[in-house]
Amino acid sequence: MSPERKSFDRRRVFGDESRMTELRTPEGVGLHFRIATMSSRMGAFTIDLALIVVVNLLLLIGLAMTLDLLGFALFMVLWFLSVNFYFPFCEYRWGATLGKRVLGVRVIDRRGAPLSLEAILARNFLRDLEFWVPFLVLCTGGQIFADSPSPGYFLLALLWLFAMLVFPAFSRRRLRLGDYAGGTMVVEAPRPQLSKDLAQKRTDEEIHFTAEQLALYGKLELQVLEDLLRRPYHEVKPMMGKVARRIRKRIAWSSEGRKVSPRAFLEAFYQAQREELERLMVLGKGREERERRPARERPGTDDGNRPADRT
Amino acid sequence: MAEFKLKSLQFRREREKGWRDFEKLVEAAERGGLGALTPHELARLPTLYRASLSALSVARSISLDRDLESYLEALCGRAYLIMYRPRRNFLQAARHFLLAGFPRALREIWRALLVSTLIFALGVGVGYLETRRDPERYFDFMDRGLAQGRGPESTREELRKVLYNEKEDGEGAEDDDSGLLLFAAYLFRHNASIGLAAFALGGLAGLPVFFLIFNNGSTLGAFVALHQEKDLLFELMGWLLPHGVTEIFAILLCGAAGLHMAHAILFPGRRRRSDALREAGRRGGALAMGSVLLFVIAGLIEGIFRQRVQSDLVRYLVAGTSALFWLGYFLLAGRSER
16 A cells, blocks of 8 residues: 555554465455465474374384284275375365364465365375475485485485475465465465454543544554554553554644543544544545655654655 | 444444354354255355355445454455365265266376377387396396396296296295285385376476386386296286286376476466466376376286286286276266266
8 A cells, every 4th residue: 555654564553465365256356365374384284294194103003913914904005095195185175184274274276266176186196296205215314216225315305305395485375386286375264253343332531523633644544543452452551642642642632621541532533533534435535544744744753654755 | 423423333233143144154164064054044155145245345445444354354255265165075076086087187188198108118118128138137127126036047937936926835825815905005005106206206397207107117128028038928918917007007197197297387388387287287186196096906906816816818808808998988988078
């Protein structure tokens, strides 16, 4: 919205918008999903990997005690299936493996189509190349073609694993090789949360603002204020005092001798300002953000913003 | 008083109950699938979904309440993933895959299959000729572990014994059903892992795939040469082909899938590289999945049938039948709509 505002960190309030991705539904509405972080994906994979390894080890121990050949044959097949089909099965069925569920991420089609079995298979079969082959080489100490362990291959496998690990960092949507092949991506599973509307709250004091007083701030400031008001009170109490003072000064509002707490003031101001802005919006005169005054202002007065250096 | 002036508040008040209901339905569907909903709930779902989507559009244009907007965004996102989840369950998808998806994918990449077959044939040729020229080169092509003690120094009788599963004294006592199953499971795991690796290595622009297929071919060629030397060609083919038809085909298929993907990476043509890779990757994934199934079948034939049946006639019959079956399946299955 406002690329020229340098010192104001939008991310603190609005989240990192470069981490969002948009899908367009067939109904024509764009939906935004938050791209999963690499750390949560690594965490998810670690959980899944641990699960596979532990289950297989338990199976192996159980079977080793019975010493039954049939059981051992079963183990071979289950081993193969769990390594190669645990991921596709879970992802096709629920959109996420257990590890992904725990960390609240899921797989979606990059174009918003339903996940197809082919996409899921492609995405997960490539894991062979990305993880299992180098991993097994590491586990055997570099044994791959030769009959004896070789440090050269060990090093190569290590490098390879590392390369595959950082590979997603080079695309904005954090795609690993399998995501490219499957046309998929991993996003945070959306969790709807609705709190009370701040405008719903009635304040005890009757606090009034004039039209001129409400003509200064825009949508951006309103939403920053919303963010402040929604945070746990004890965390932002000192901040509220500062913000309230600043706004009162800027809009030249006086309490007329009454005692008005910063919080009450801000809530009332939020309501009044939102009312005014929504009215303007309906009239097609919405205001995105406060108008900047020419640079005669003292630097660092309002929200720590310097006047814009326009290009 | 403020409540009546604020359009966004009024808007929210009127619709919030619908959103909350919808949220519950979506949650239920997420847990137990759409089947967990009653018919009545199911009938409401699309209406509520569209209502929420339009509410999101409205909220974006009239509301300044960021909390509300992100709520609707998340609600719609979550619902979207439920509404447009895969339409088939896993079993239905598998069935569709077997009856149509797999053979179709194969017909679509026949060029890659041709290339991988040629590489394989080249491997066979090299392995065969080199071993015929100098039997000692056999172990250049054959891994000693896989050779099971068979080599140029083996006598005809020793080789024949392996082909017909005749054990020396003291050996083979464990040759019961579970032993055979274990053998079959081992073969399956070993071969299918190689197959999947062949597909995945396509992601490295294909060179390793060439190597892998060529290697497999030369092993076979050397093996054939070894037996021909000892005048056992006919017997060997009876031993090899019943499962070999399926297994070699599966290897070629995995290789083809890998090459198909490599081709998309190197030469995307007019498409974007990521689009080309996605298309090829999905097709290749399907083929790799299909070849895992072929490996299962090959493993069973190799591990059980071959160890049990010594008659050349039956062996050749099985080989011929399976060849015909695959040919028919891949040429004909899934041609009609849906």
